Amino acid sequence: MSVLDLAREDIRAMAPYSSARMEASGGTVLLNANESSRPPNIPGGDGLNRYPDPQPRALVNALAELYDSDASRVLVTRGSDEAIDLLVRAFCRAGRDAVLISPPTFGMYAVSARIQGAAVIESPLEPSGALDADRLLAAVTPDTRLVFVCTPNNPTGNLVDIATLRRLATELAGRAVLVVDEAYAEFSGARSAATLIDEFDNVAVLRTLSKAWSLAGARIGTLIAHQDVIGLLRRIIPPYPLPSPCVDAALAALSYEGRRLQRHHLQEILGERSRMAVELARLPGVREVLPSHANFLAVRFDDPAGTYRRLYAAGIVVRDITRYPGLGDALRITVGTGNENDRVLAVLRAGVPA
Known part of the structure; x- marks a missing residue:
């Protein structure tokens, strides 16, 4: 089967x-796709008058x-x-x-x-x-x-x-x-x-x-x-x-250079993920940090709604996942830069009332 x-x-x-691109490719005078014959007069506009492959x-x-x-x-x-x-x-x-x-x-x-x-x-x-x-x-x-x-x-x-x-x-x-x-x-x-x-x-x-x-x-x-x-x-x-x-x-x-930079960035994220998992688990009000193989951590809180509001008031937006089955007490926190992650930890450690 x-x-x-x-x-x-x-x-x-x-x-x-x-x-038109599927039926014919190549050529120097393209009159088969009803495109504009001239590119737009905008920065980086060269070629944008043509349909892509x-x-x-x-x-x-x-x-x-x-x-x-x-x-x-x-x-x-x-x-x-x-x-x-x-x-x-x-x-x-x-x-x-x-x-x-x-x-x-x-x-x-x-x-x-x-x-x-x-x-x-x-x-x-x-x-x-x-x-x-x-x-x-x-x-x-x-x-x-x-x-x-x-x-x-x-x-x-x-x-x-x-x-x-x-x-x-x-x-x-x-x-x-x-x-x-x-x-x-x-x-x-x-x-x-x-x-x-x-x-x-x-x-x-x-x-x-x-x-x-x-x-x-x-x-x-x-x-x-x-x-x-x-x-x-x-x-x-x-x-x-x-x-x-x-x-x-x-x-x-x-590209070669793009892949080199990506590897460096990936290692940074993995290191910050490990650090955040340890630091979050030590905080009062944190029930559990779920093990993660991604670039985020799902974290169970005693007061997820209040925690969300505290972070938001400090300009930090995380994902409220309390509507998901089995995650009624959880927020999802993307692993950010070192400085961004430090801000999250600082707000949670301060425990400012919502």
Whole structure:
């Protein structure tokens, strides 16, 4: 059975939109796309009068090399959000199919499913934050098309080990696509689920340059999957998803110098994460600092609402995650610079009444 047998028949059968850039490339006089013949009179405007390459070859190749994959398995998207949306639209029929998630987790899986009219099945994480593979697999129904697993998980920071992911891929083969969200993978050092794609065509992996590569504003995400899945999603992705300045920013970040700076920044974050975990755990009013393999810490407080207000009054904005299942007393604190982290600790140590 092919993974495409799980996809919507109408998507498999449709003829994709053929953009001017897809139909022809090269040439010196470009009169096929109804673009302006002159660039805008703004700083950095050269070339912005032309539509960008739908999937820039240089960027696709750089990302394939970065993630130790093949260019035929790479689709570049506007952040991971677009890849999630494409997967849901390609595999879920409105009113018939479902996605499976393990809350507390990234909210866009459920949002994209509900926009599409797909059902959302929940298999909650354990109180410790661990994923119970047996319970997750027991929750899979014949209508389940996508199973989302976030590792490191947002907002708890816990990992799902590669052996568990392999088991899930095995059990879901012919039944559903296992979508592994590795947005925070660089902070964990764990083996990527992309290594399973040679063996399982029902594994898809989400990566992003938003976190460890400091490009949240550029919106560069990557889907790594079997080439048949990539081909399917290219049928429905918008014709020009990647703005040229964002592509240029990504290529600069992935250059030799960009990678050197990224390694330095990553080590700084890991060091600050360890320091903050220790210092926060010593503070009165802190119940627990959850172990994290990401660039944030989920922290349980005696008074999360009051703590949030104190930090906000000092100009420090953290994430209130008390609405998430099992995290009714928690705030999520991104690991900042050393000075930013010192400010957080100083406010919490002061204990100024809210």
